[in-house]
Amino acid sequence: MSSSTTSAEIEVRIPTILRPYTKGEKLVTAEASDLKGLITALDAKYAGLGERLLENNELRRFINIYINDEDVRFMGSLAATLKAGDSVTILPAVAGGCK
Amino acid sequence: MTLRIRVDIVAKILEQSRAEYPDECCGVILGPEGSDSAVELKPMINAAHSPTFYEFDSKDLLALYRELDEKSKEIVVVYHSHTETQAYPSRTDIAYASEPNAHYVLVSTRKEIAPETEFRSYRIIDGEVTEEPVEIITTP
Numbered sequence: 001m002s003s004s005t006t007s008a009e010i011e012v013r014i015p016t017i018l019r020p021y022t023k024g025e026k027l028v029t030a031e032a033s034d035l036k037g038l039i040t041a042l043d044a045k046y047a048g049l050g051e052r053l054l055e056n057n058e059l060r061r062f063i064n065i066y067i068n069d070e071d072v073r074f075m076g077s078l079a080a081t082l083k084a085g086d087s088v089t090i091l092p093a094v095a096g097g098c099k
Numbered sequence: 100m101t102l103r104i105r106v107d108i109v110a111k112i113l114e115q116s117r118a119e120y121p122d123e124c125c126g127v128i129l130g131p132e133g134s135d136s137a138v139e140l141k142p143m144i145n146a147a148h149s150p151t152f153y154e155f156d157s158k159d160l161l162a163l164y165r166e167l168d169e170k171s172k173e174i175v176v177v178y179h180s181h182t183e184t185q186a187y188p189s190r191t192d193i194a195y196a197s198e199p200n201a202h203y204v205l206v207s208t209r210k211e212i213a214p215e216t217e218f219r220s221y222r223i224i225d226g227e228v229t230e231e232p233v234e235i236i237t238t239p
Contacts, residue, residue: 094197
């Protein structure tokens with residue numbers, strides 16, 4: 001087994017609007033080796049959270065997820081790999097418009 | 100709940116909305132965590148550069164939330180402009196409103212009412228829009 005598939009415990013920052021799923025916790029942890037696995041692990045712990053992040057197995061357009069300081073959209077989205085010590089931040093986009 | 104906001108901050112938001120016309124402008128007003136006090140104006144770049152849509156740049160958004168965490172601040176107000184329609188939250192605004200504790204301020208610079216402007220504030224929680232009074236205060 002290559003080291004790239006080894007799961008690591010990842011710290012995840014949860015935005016206010018999703019904290020009802022984590023019993024109000026702002027910082028949670030889950031084990032994964034990539035972002036898709038992390039979302040699966042989070043959803044197993046906090047039922048319903050996965051659906052707020054994914055739509056048709058893709059990252060929702062108005063959800064931003066960062067690994068450390070980088071937007072995952074520039075790192076392969078759901079395929080982005082995670083390693084021990086990485087910190088993940090979930091932020092809903094601040095967006096809107098007149099339509 | 101009433102939004103209390105300083106007259107100079109209101110003036111700067113209206114100025115920004117005119118400067119960025121015809122695009123929508125956007126930004127936040129920060130305050131100490133738990134204070135509900137809108138004291139620090141922070142104009143943001145509309146990454147969509149659009150007359151009908153606004154979105155904070157993804158990197159700017161992360162930097163903003165890092166600042167909130169590090170300095171124990173909160174977003175008290177999220178504001179943006181509507182350039183051709185009234186200052187009322189659109190379906191898009193309601194769908195993407197993600198800060199249940201924030202006041203959502205809309206300004207309108209539509210020409211039917213020029214040179215007057217609209218400056219209105221709302222709570223948007225679970226898709227429910229509630230308008231609230233705005234009290235404009237002059238600082239000593």
